[in-house]
Amino acid sequence: MDQELEQDQEWDQEQEQERINHDEAFKKLLHTFSKEFIELFFPRLAKELDLGEVIFLSEEQLHDIVGGQSRRLDVLFRARLRGQEVHILVHLEPQSWHEADFHERMYIYFGRLYEKYRKQYKLIIPIAVFSGPRKKKERNGIDMRIAGYKILQFRFLKVQLKRSHWRQFIDSDNPVAAALLAKRDYNEEERRELRKAYLRMLLRLRQKLDDARLALVMSVADLYYKSTVEEDQSIAEELNEQDSKEGHELMKLMPEWSKQAYMEGKEEGREEGKELIIRNLLRKDFSLEQIADMVDEPIEKIRRLAK
Structure with missing residues (x-):
């Protein structure tokens, strides 16, 4: 029994390491091709943004925003809005496994970004990339209503790779x-x-x-x-x-x-x-x-x- 448990633990560790490797590779891809990423998945957004000079925030700045939940697969960078001296903070998170409360975590991240940068940046664009095998449509927001009153409506942009055909x-x-x-x-x-x-x-x-x-x-x-x-x-x-x-x-x-x-x-x-x-x-x-x-x-x- 102990041997089986040890084998299971080793398998879990291997799976976790493989996930980290894949997420880190994806992160490096985004760092190198951030402009191409936006152009591919959000062409209308790409037309509005000046992506000629993308600035990535440091790991320390990212950790300061998301706290103990920070993971190496979080990528944070800023660009400019065409025709305006307004900075845009974009939060991308390559998501390669399913979390039932992921939409809530995205809202928390957004709130922390807004709290920290609301006087500097007029627009915050949260983007989630779902790269796992799941094809079911992922939730991309939070709604709160009562008695016909709209208390909160939050949405983030998303990419679900498995929901589009390779051709x-x-x-x-x-x-x-x-x-x-x-x-x-x-x-x-x-x-x-x-x-x-x-x-x-x-x-x-x-x-x-x-x-x-x-x-x-x-x-x-x-x-x-x-x-x-x-x-x-x-x-x-x-x-x-x-x-x-x-x-x-x-x-x-x-x-x-x-x-x-x-x-x-x-x-x-x-x-x-x-x-x-x-x-x-x-x-x-x-x-x-x-x-x-x-x-x-x-x-x-x-x-x-x-x-």
Whole structure:
């Protein structure tokens, strides 16, 4: 019984660590592509905002607002409203598990933001991102009424990734759309088509993103879609038959360890490629836990390469 309990605790810890890794990767995506995030999910809002100079608040400022409930997946930044010298404080929370009282917590966050910044910022925009498997419509506000009187009406903007189909986004050149494509709604029969669409999106993004930002998109996407060497090889071969130029360009974008295996078929090549990827991710300030999850290697190996 004790052994079973210990195994359950270890599994819970692994699940918690995986959740943290995913949320931290999502947070890094938002930091890098905040403008593209707003443009993708809230195009009307994007037209009203000046997102040319986004300023992120520090972890200390965030903790001061949300107190002991602060978590690393909270992101807080400010932008400007077009044509006005008015700051806008935007609170985004990537939410990857279901909480029945989440709408109440968003209201509490909003209230604390308003209390602290109401004299400085005329507009506060709370946004919640639901990235879990749940498709049921999430509640996004609080209403209080009595005897026909409206006491309170609070709403926050929301994104539920699983409530939209992946095919709606395959023609987009938005890097956030590519990174989160596998978080959209799809079934196992569509898995291969989704992967091909994602790889084609990468080919287009390669023309507009530098290597570091493209690597970030690929790293986040790989957290949500666990491809195999064989799967990517097969897709590359198929695309190469359809369009040799496209297939050739795709090979340049394949994860380095997959490309080595594809070209050489050697375990040594895969290991060298993995170590190269690990060193690149370390230079981009990913945590040891995140990298271990991305490349499916023990954290001890990541720690050794980090020295």
